[in-house]
Amino acid sequence: MVGQPEPEFSFIVHPSELTDKEVKYDLSAESDECNALAERFGLQAIETFNCTLSVKFLRREKAIRLRGKLHAKVVQSCVVSMVSVENVIEDEFEILFREETQIDSDETDDVVQFEPYSGDLIDVGEIASEELALMLDPYPRSPEIADQVLGPYLPGPEDPTTKPFAALAALKRTK
Numbered sequence: 168m169v170g171q172p173e174p175e176f177s178f179i180v181h182p183s184e185l186t187d188k189e190v191k192y193d194l195s196a197e198s199d200e201c202n203a204l205a206e207r208f209g210l211q212a213i214e215t216f217n218c219t220l221s222v223k224f225l226r227r228e229k230a231i232r233l234r235g236k237l238h239a240k241v242v243q244s245c246v247v248s249m250v251s252v253e254n255v256i257e258d259e260f261e262i263l264f265r266e267e268t269q270i271d272s273d274e275t276d277d278v279v280q281f282e283p284y285s286g287d288l289i290d291v292g293e294i295a296s297e298e299l300a301l302m303l304d305p306y307p308r309s310p311e312i313a314d315q316v317l318g319p320y321l322p323g324p325e326d327p328t329t330k331p332f333a334a335l336a337a338l339k340r341t342k
C-alpha cells in the first residue's frame with residue numbers, strides 16, 4: 168500500500184493456508200518494536216508486550232476468527248503531574264474477518280460484525296498492537312494525585328454530604 172507506514176510489530180497470517188483446525192501463535196515484541204510502539208501511542212515506554220493468538224477458519228460463516236490475549240506493561244504520563252505511571256494491561260479480544268469482497272454492504276446483521284481483509288493477508292501483529300492502544304488508560308493518574316481533590320470538575324474522595332441529593336435525603340430523615 169502506497170503511503171502506509173510499515174507496522175512496528177508485524178506478523179502476517181495467510182487465510183488461504185488456514186484449515187478448520189485452530190492455529191496458535193505466541194508473539195512477543197522485541198525492545199525496538201516496543202520503543203516504536205511507545206512512540207506511536209504517545210507512551211513513555213512499553214516494557215513488555217506479549218500476546219497469545221489463535222486463528223481458525225470458520226467454514227460455515229466463511230470467516231476467519233482471531234482470538235487474542237494481551238499482556239503488556241506500559242509507562243504512561245500522569246495527566247495532571249506528568250510523573251510516570253506504570254500500568255499492567257491484561258485483556259482478551261475476538262475479531263471475525265471476511266474477505267472484503269464477501270462482505271455485503273446491505274447486511275443488517277447487528278449481531279455479527281466482520282472486519283475486512285484483502286490480498287490473502289491479515290497482520291495479526293498490527294491488530295494486537297491496535298488492541299493494546301484501545302486498552303490503554305486514556306487518563307492515567309499517579310496514585311498520589313488520584314487521592315486528591317483537583318478542582319471542581321475532577322472527582323475527589325467520596326463524601327456522602329456532597330452528593331447532589333444529600334439535602335433532600337436529610338429532609339426525608341427528619342420526618
